[in-house]
Amino acid sequence: MGNDDRLRGRVALVTGALGCLGAWTAKAFLDEGASVVAYDLRVDDPHRLRLVLGEDAARVTLEQGDVTDVERLGAVMDRHGVTRVVHLAGLQVPFCRANPPLGARVNVEGTVAVFEAVKQRRDRIPGVALASSAAVYGPDDPSPAPEVGPFSPRTHYGVFKLANEGTARVYWADDGIPSIAIRPYVVYGPARDQGLTSTPTLAMQAAARGDPFTISYGGAAQYDYAPDVGLAFARASAAVSTGAIAANYPGVPAHMAEVIAAIEAAAPDAAGMIRFEETGLPFPAQLEATALERAIGPLPRTPLADGVRQAVEHFRRIAS
Template sequence: MNVLLTGGYGCIGSWITAQLLARGDAVWIFDLKEDPRRLRMVLPEEQVRRVRFVQGDVTDLENLTRTIKREEISHVIHLAGLQVPVCRANPILGAKVNVVGTLAVFEAVRLAGPQVQRLVYASSAAVFGPPEKYPQGSLSDDVPLIPSTHYGAFKVCNEENARVYFQDFGLSSIGLRPWTVYGVGRDFGMTSEPTKAIKSVVLGRKYHISYGGWQDLQYVEDVAATFVRCLDRPYSGAKSYNLRGQVVDLATFHRELVSVAPEAKQLVTFGDRQIAIAYDLDDSALQRDLGPMPRTSLGEGIRKTLEHFRRLQREGNLDTADLDAAKAPVVRADET
């Protein structure tokens, strides 16, 4: 496969790139600037050099179309987007990148015709409203979407546009809705704090997770594998699918972290405010239509993340800039 990743230098994109290269696929990253620092966290330098970089703005349809044609791209994974804090601070910019940029990707794929065999894009669990807006129990993909943020609203718009592209042009796409993705490279966004807590333990630093309550913790390697597997599974349609990892409260995350690294008991604390996104999401449709998909246990995911951070620390490559940055405002259930 010749795979184009928009926004591929982010956390999920870096892990997807690693898995694609391991399969023998060719990878192009389309992004505003070349920034392989997260790639270097998960790949040796000789593998990083195999990744081709194309400079471009995701809203630039002409450049996207030209790149897909020139590089003979056969599959597209669309990850480019601004996260919750940026969309909250600048919703007009957020709409331009997250909505207009996604439309540009869909249009470029449409113009490519049969050359592009599959489009997979990142939606988000942020399309859902706060837990109290829904009945108890696991929620299917198709319950009402009542997002609490501009970011979530933009993702709903993208899912609807995907449906219209299939309706009008027969363009199939798969949307995936990650929740709290954790693991090496997750250093920005509202739900990056569990990963930062794990990194802080490696450094022997105290860290307070600013929220509490329940969430769905999804190990980044599993999320990346889900995107990759969706590239070549037989599929026709434009559905958006829930992902599911380990649905736990922050107290359980803390206990699991302490069980792997006892020093975390004195270093990591957490708040009590519930994030305003439904957390008990049913992924049975994804498993049925495109699975099976991997699901790493929480303890194993924390252990692997700790070991990876410790290796980077031994090598002198553990970046701590994210721990010193200001925390993103938490969208809380009592704000909706």
């Protein structure tokens, strides 16, 4: 796929850029010809950026700041002349479960702060691309789950993400700020080392080392290769133009047995060493996903076997 000319020469702010999707989104921006400002609460350990970008990590400008601080966000946007915004900062399912008040502050108040900062700079920032999640659904929702709901989230994290989608709609209705919220499901690939659905990637890393591993859940889900999702966020930041779109990411449906088969094909020495728990995730097995590509254009769809093989090869390279 060719580059998106709407990103060339732009300056992109990525909140939560030191996370997995933040690192891959930063790479996508750099590959598309944009400059990147990484905004995160802690910038002293950018190991995921280095894992994904290698020497190109030095091309990313690091800015420390709390995502709930509107003044700090605005100052960083102004200092660097930011023209595109991707909002990924947030606490994941386990952290929201452990500390719901902090989860609400970071996920919900932080999203309001990003929209407020963008509202004051509409002359150069067209809108917001932000991370929602498949966690807006719950186990009682239908499968495939319609993109327009119903939504019955079973986790604090899912409730917070659903609130953020509502926040985006209100900022469009009241202030004319367009947005695209993307709902990934199971993101996998290098740098995915924490969160409820991180253990398939940890299993790939273990297989690359030749170590046994037990994945923490089973059943069927959709799998989203992290480099593909990062590209989607970068391109969504350039495609925002009207409305408040909330779209499922078009991932690859697979049962956990298929995931393990892909891992064993990529790392034959690990055959029989990777297992999984039987309990499934508290989300529908499949999601309808057509709105995102209608909004931003065609996206790569890396087959599961190829994505797993690339991830295993990546882990082997960094271990050597």
